[in-house]
Amino acid sequence: MFVLHPDPFLLPAYRISPFQTMHLAQNAALETNDFASAYFDQRFGKNQWQYTLNGREAIRLALQNYNLQPTDLVTILTTSENFYISSCVTKTIEAFCQWNRTLSSATKLILVNHEFGYPHPEMEKLKASGLPIIEDCCTTFFSQDVQNKVGQYGDFSTYSFPKFFPIQIGGLIVANSGYSTSLTSQMSPIEKQYLEKVMSYYLMQSSDLLSQRKANFDYAHQAFQSLGFSLRFPKYDHVVPSALLLNNHQQILDLPLLKDYLAQHGIQSSVFYGEDAFFIPCHQNLCRADIDYFVEVITAFKQQTIHG
Template sequence: MFVINPDPYSLPAYRIGPFCTRDLSLNHILPDDDLIENYFTERFGYDNYLYTYNGRQAINIALGQFDLNPDDIVTILTTSGNYYISSCVTIEIERYCKWSREIGPATKVLFVNHEFGYPYPEMKHLRGLNLPVIEDCAGSFFSSDKEDTIGEIGDFVIYSFPKMFPIQVGGLLVARNKTGAIQVADQHPGIVRYVKNVLSKYIKEKDSIIRQRIANYMTLRSMFDTLDLPERFVLAPGNVPGVFMFKTGNYKIDLPMLKKHFWEHGIQSSVFYGEEAYFIPVHQGLTAHDLDYFYEVMKAFLKMNFQ
């Protein structure tokens, strides 16, 4: 059985990303390994990528290449078209200029967010706008689309490693031109060594990671369908989910209350603000019993509020 309404001092710790406490020691003892360099060079080209401390730093560096003025606009486009966008993105843009969700005369850069592993559907159209593009693939490291456009159109592409791998830090900035020309003051050499070691271990498990995420998604989708909570995004071939997101409109759920409920059960999760939808972890580190626990936590919420 699972304990519902546990003591707050004895909660489990499920995160959106796969890092868990035991990875602290496992990652600490990894030997130096540069295998990930071979993977990145084959995928992105030699000297076309730059390690960063996190995805936010990668966004900041990319924006810094465009000589933006305070009244310029970076237009944000997202897979869903939902007007919510993470403050991790908007705060970095606001360091340089304004942002908008509409393309207008003052738009100088397009910032495309491939949300939660799901590609923005009109990348080829953006090519014809003659505007520089930053692609945010923070949650879409392994995702692809049928036209192979994700991560291939942008002048810069952003990745965030903790969203896909069991690691606490690390981002990547990929450029269509050589990143060697980009001057960055703080490269965190010790952190870069650590990131390379961890990624070199887990990139060998790429196929397994992808399979497990998709399998976990399918399991959660089947479970939550029985609760009349359907998936928000349709998982297409090539998509590797960053979360499991479900629609809650059939119940008119108080979403802040649902968030409180999940967090009180040790499950990092959130509202998809702007819609009646909610997302929970789906990563490769979850077992079948973990997924059962998520289901039981959700079922308990419905029982408390709708029966």
């Protein structure tokens, strides 16, 4: 049994991020460890990466390299080609110049958002255009394409740690050939030390993390498929989604109302605006009972809206 319509002061807290309250104490108690630096040196190249406060700052630091003027145009492209894009991205660009969603003769720079962990399918074609590229890999830390080149197509790639790890801050900017990472982050030395030890701890467990994420995703996929929902993107072995993005198939007529209902039950979610789809948490720190709770809450909402 799960309690529905709980007292607002007794809500559970299910986030898109795997961070939970217990990780405050757990992360604070970790011992100093430099595994993360060695990992990033091997993966991205020594002196080619640096920590940032978050993914937004990583994008900002990348944009600073292009001498953008207020009238310049950055074109944002996403995996789905839907117009949905986080305001974290658009507001960061607006501090420099204008943005749009379609390539044109006025495009000075392409920002590719590898969406929900799913790589953009036409990176080779975009690279062949000759335009500068920034790859937004904030939801694509573990995912790759068949060429194993995600994060290497552009001048820069940017990452956000809380999308995959139980941590409250942290990101990464990676500079590819011809660029330097000697960019000024607002991160303090103590924050950098914290990031290093926490990321070291979780990166050392990445195999178990990925195994549990996959098991939870597969279980959730089957559970919601039985309710008539389907995955918005196909499953690929080399893709690690950042959330469970579901096609609604017009089963729920008011998805914004569902979002509110889920929040009233402690579940972070959002509508995939512009499509008949929505997304909910699906990460390594869930158990099957948590996913069953999501199913029961959404089932209750469907029944409530059907019967009034």
